[in-house]
Amino acid sequence: MDYIGAEIPNPPVISYLAPEQKESSFLPLTSLELLKQHGTKVKRLREGNLKELNTDTSTNTSGHQALSTANIMKLARAQLLELNSQKADVLSTVASYIGAQSALSSEVSDDLGLAILLQAAAENVFNQQYVYARKLLSICDNFSSKSGNPAQRIIHYFAESLREKIDREWGIISSTSEDLEGKVKKPMDEKLAMISLQPGMMASQQENPFCLVSQFTAIGSIRATVASAKKVHLIDFGLDNGSHWTLIMQDFAARYDCPLELLKITAVGTSKPMMEETGKWLSSFANSINLPFSFNIVVSDLKDLKEEIFKLEVDEVVAVYLDKRLWTMLAWPNYLEALLGVIKNLKPCVMVVQEMEASTNNPIFLERFYEGLIFISGTFESLNDCMDNHILYRKLTEEVYCRNMIQNIITAEGSERVHRLERVAFWRALFAKFGIVETPLSRSSFCRARLLLKRSARYSSFTIDMDGKCLILGWKGTPLISVSAWKFQHD
Template sequence: MEGLIRKFFATSNDFIHNQQHITPVGSQMGFFNNNVEAQMKKTEGEEQQGDFPDATLKYISQMLMEEEELETQRCMFRDAMALHATEKYFSAVLDGTVANNTCPPQDGFSWTCALTNSFSSSSSDEPCFGLSLPASVDASEERQGMDHSPPKGKRDHNSFSLSSDNNGPAGMMMRNNKHLASFCDEPETFDDFFLFTKCRDKKEEPREQSKGGGGRGRRGKKKNKQETKKEFVDFRGLLTQCAQSMGDYDIGTASETLKKIRQHATPQGTGMERVAFHLANALEARLNGRGTSIYTSPQGNVSAADILRALQMYLTASPFKMVTSMMANRCIAKLAGGGATRLHVIDFGIFYGFQWPSLIQALSTMPGGPPRLRITGIDFPQPGFRSAERVNATGLRLEKYCQRFNVPFEFNAIAKKWDTIELEELQLDREDDVVIVNCLDRMGNVPDETVVPNSPREIVLNLIKNINADVFVHGVVNGTYNAPYFGMRFRETLFHFSSLFDMLEETVPHEDNDRWLFEGTVLAREMLNVIACEGTERVDRPETYRQWQVRSLRAGLQPLPLDQEIVKGVREKVKSEYNKNFTMDEDGNWLLQGWKGKVLHAVSCWKPSN
């Protein structure tokens, strides 16, 4: 088990795929190991309870042990999002809405190559993306770096120093100016964007960092007095100033501000230093007009297995996924307990099917035997000729899991754009089916009316209404960073993701590898798309739960009251097993989740108004 873990989240397409096989921040895997091994020690009786995330963590561990191909595959969610963005961009090119001499459209912020060239020549210290892999270092060396990283507390800081050649700020890999001027013709891959540079010729003096990371783990370890004497840097002010300069087309000021940020920001520092580092990368990608090319690049060396391990860390540290899945599964189990003989779950955004092992276990213990479970798994298509291959693979895994617990099972895979799905494809011709529609945190990837006049979101909600399900469980990311104006969108992005990085800072050990991977791939890639991509290429477009409330009512859905018995059980679990700064509240039919008062997720139940 230990060897498999050491060999080691979508969401992959290769932004996701790039920050893993960098030499890791440390070799500490205790946070992940302790939790998984604790799950493995549960008795069979405890397993039958089907608790989330226990069943999900064990399900992922089983996938990693049994499916070696995950070590070479890319994460299905991130591939799908990259394909979606690429299709939209090339469609715009064919329609003539993207000029040949410009970089991808940026909603009023379209930098031409000539403008970028002037930026390149205006500064002797050309900004860069900070994390780049030398041509002489291949992915296999990076994998070896992970296996041989020093233990916590004895980490060689020099091995993580970033090159400062060409008189650039510490932590930046300077490239020749001609590369920046020609990026529209020859976009670089993720390997040139988000991988650490190994110092080969000389060792640098590392920037002073707090020993132990200055963070707080699950036990809330406090910082030493010496650690609090670090130079204070107003990252929020600098990042906001940089974004404002870009909005004002003040290239020189934006460049200088980025240099100041890079002198102090690091992916190995405090939560704020980490979010500043990744936001600086996203700002620079926007400044250079390379957001779409980086986001959709097909190169990278982070596998699906890597992302799954990072997701295990996130599921263990945060209750967000646990709460939404428990709300949905317990609601479904209650419907099944009313004498149902057949359940049909239509899952929009099934991903790897992590939500369903706990439901399957719960169904297997029902008096009189389990009902027949039918899942229609829907997700975005994958690149290539076998667009539904990985959705089908999810179905096969769930089928094996159902066989283990003696639950009759059927699976129907649909891999296409959600607004093009026809009602007939869902096979709703069985009158004795109890039908449940499930969509957790994925509707924000469906384009809205600001992208396509005939809003795909409205089309999908109308489809859900026409399904006439017994219940529609809708979980959303409560995001306010979908504004059309860049300045406002950037400020909200900074606010939202700062909360997530702060949450990980206080709940996961500072040098945990999977935390570092999750931040540098999953979260950083989302920030890249929100900040550096525009128009049809910007596929992360969240809305607040109140906006979704209006959309759902307009589509002909009516809210169902929260089941207080389920809410009470979820609250008790969060209170007893998670950090005290996680918050839960209710607003009408919505159960809200947040961190230190900031609402980040919400979930509610609906049914057709007729």
């Protein structure tokens, strides 16, 4: 169902949005295109003059650097392939120029050199040439840090994880993360960290184009599908702070032609206190707008769910929202398929899915390393730009959540490697096994989101593409999030 003809309500005035910016002419480049575009400068790098590769800091018409962090990583990969084809020694060709005469050298040049060394180190780890890999990583350590620019922070965390992988292979630390004294290290608790992130994350969501577009489009697509229902049951697998549901609650409260009899939200998760707190807040909000509302919680791991837990009513219309939840089960495909079977038995009228758009589920180490590097590059740069007013929370997000993801992608194997991402093509193939077919997203909701987005100062960095009926959201050309809507074919 497409909603192109639907009326678009006037968007609310949001004070933090800057005047509308001209749309960027930036287009993402492949590694080969980047190498061709910067071929002369790259040749000079190979000939031993890294500092001359400085035109990459030129800006486009919107004032952004011509090369994003992700494109620096892609250009580094292309240059490394070129060096490998020449059988050149990466260490001697690149390393001696990084940081030399720093007052004259380009920051982009230094970042490119470090990116080449990092990826060369990953290749050597893959080939079990650990001594040489550590030499490359030692230079990365000297010229990168978690307080540098996005490229330097990324190189710092990836180099750290590569060193840990080498240490594990050498038996210096075990898979149980023991330190050198044999004491088991306590891993950073992501759940506790994310609780501490809540205030800043809620504030930064109001300034983040990803939230504007993804939530308006996702929740708006649910709203359009249940527009005429009198009793609506929304099942949220991963409630977070619940603020996304206020969009649909306000629309239901203003539906005078066909008043809603009851809106029920069921939250599924493992943190009962967090869900209860969110439920109280949503109930208070519903009461303030005179919306008939009930809130239920299901405390359970996704792998243990059964359809009878949800206590569905015969006359209610069910919709399912999965926001970055399916990827968490890719390490256990049987549980993932069982979950989809449960959702199908709930007979929802629509299932809206948001997932991270990358492929770190590859069993080949070098492939998932590169996929993770590009995805994290886009993520770090978007965090850097969108959370500039919330630096503390940006740092916490990077140092806890993103760092753990990088570490898991690089160092873990088997079922311990839980940070597995897949692109929308994978989900299409999996859903097809369950008779789940893609349906268009709400056009009116997307247009409403874009109206807000165009007034943002960060609009020119935001990229929007369609993959079939699926919306792909990216940052400076790097895909990061997919938003899609699905319907079930029942027997």
